[in-house]
Amino acid sequence: xxSLCPSVxxxxxxxxxxxVLATANGDVATVRSWLESGGDANQELxxxxxxxxxxxxxxxxxxxxxxxxxxxxxxxxxxxxxxxxHGAEIEHECYFFGxxxxxxxxxxxxxxxxxxxxxxxxxxxxxxxxxxxxxxxxLDLPLLRAMLIAGADYTVPIRNSSDEYVSPExxxxxxxxxxxxxxxxxxxxxxxxxxxxxxxGTRLAGSYKxxxxxPYKELLRLRSLLARGxxxxxxxxxxxxxxxxxxxxxxxxRGRARPPTRRHRPPPNRAAGVPDPVFWKVMEYWRLGDWRxxxxxxx
Numbered sequence: 255x256x257s258l259c260p261s262v263x264x265x266x267x268x269x270x271x272x273x274v275l276a277t278a279n280g281d282v283a284t285v286r287s288w289l290e291s292g293g294d295a296n297q298e299l300x301x302x303x304x305x306x307x308x309x310x311x312x313x314x315x316x317x318x319x320x321x322x323x324x325x326x327x328x329x330x331x332x333x334x335x336x337x338x339x340h341g342a343e344i345e346h347e348c349y350f351f352g353x354x355x356x357x358x359x360x361x362x363x364x365x366x367x368x369x370x371x372x373x374x375x376x377x378x379x380x381x382x383x384x385x386x387x388x389x390x391x392x393l394d395l396p397l398l399r400a401m402l403i404a405g406a407d408y409t410v411p412i413r414n415s416s417d418e419y420v421s422p423e424x425x426x427x428x429x430x431x432x433x434x435x436x437x438x439x440x441x442x443x444x445x446x447x448x449x450x451x452x453x454x455g456t457r458l459a460g461s462y463k464x465x466x467x468x469p470y471k472e473l474l475r476l477r478s479l480l481a482r483g484x485x486x487x488x489x490x491x492x493x494x495x496x497x498x499x500x501x502x503x504x505x506x507x508r509g510r511a512r513p514p515t516r517r518h519r520p521p522p523n524r525a526a527g528v529p530d531p532v533f534w535k536v537m538e539y540w541r542l543g544d545w546r547x548x549x550x551x552x553x
Contacts, residue, residue, distance in 0.1 A: 269297045269321060271306045277321050278307055280330045285321070285337070295321055295342035316360075317349040326357040327364070331372035338376040345379060355382060362387045367400040374404035386412045388422045392429070392449040393442070399452075402462035408453055423457065426450040470537050473499075477533065497528055498536060 273293065276284040289295060299319050300306060316327065322342045325333040334357075338344055347354040350363070358378040361370035374380070380387045380401070389412045391398040402408060411419035414428065430446035455465040479485035480500045487496045528536075 268300045271300055274299055274306050277324045277333055278328045282332050282336055289340040295337045295340045319348050320346050322357050323348045326361050326369045329366045329369045331368045334372040335376060344377060359387060362390055365397060367396055371400045371404040374406050380406050386410055392426050393445050395448055398449055408456060423453040
């Protein structure tokens, strides 16, 4: 356990340097021990913060930090949850190049995806001083995914150029249509279009998870059709695909019939494809792997 006397930290009204460094390094056990010994998650940090973090990559332009901000800047999701659980003020505003911003705004601006997700899951407000962080996410699909995965409200209005408040979906549609007429920024058409598709799909499916798993469910239906003989696997299908969906092909005999033999016939009373649990695992790895890793997901 951490042995630093809590009274010393309280007397100096600053978080001990060791705890600041432990936060930057992601040392959850040390920080939790300090908090449980009476440490205050909302205490001010030492004046020599830059010297303490001299050997760590320190984001320039930051001032007025708290431990939660440090955990955010260093992408320490577990520490964010620990600090919030011990009373850290999730809407505390630090200074980022002179502007007052919350930890979530900082995570969104710096594209720190795991931290953004942890903050939203912990209850951070996506509105910062009247600015909807979702507006930035519409041009940054990994960030948008992270926010949707964490359960961010994708219906909170965004103020458009006419000072009207519209849904993020409507805002993305209007921005896409606007840039369709402006070839100079044509890449915005694709970005807003992709964000629009994601938001619209999420709304129609009822959740982002439902949107991501929609193709997965279609594949389940296909496997059911194959099992009931209402669909068939073509001769050019790869062996792995055929086995996964309940059939089998032979690369040496594609395109021509071959009489069944003892060697190539499935054993009696056993499906030719992989067992159902294996199919579920492969599908989950393919689809759920994307949904759990927004920084690498394709959809």
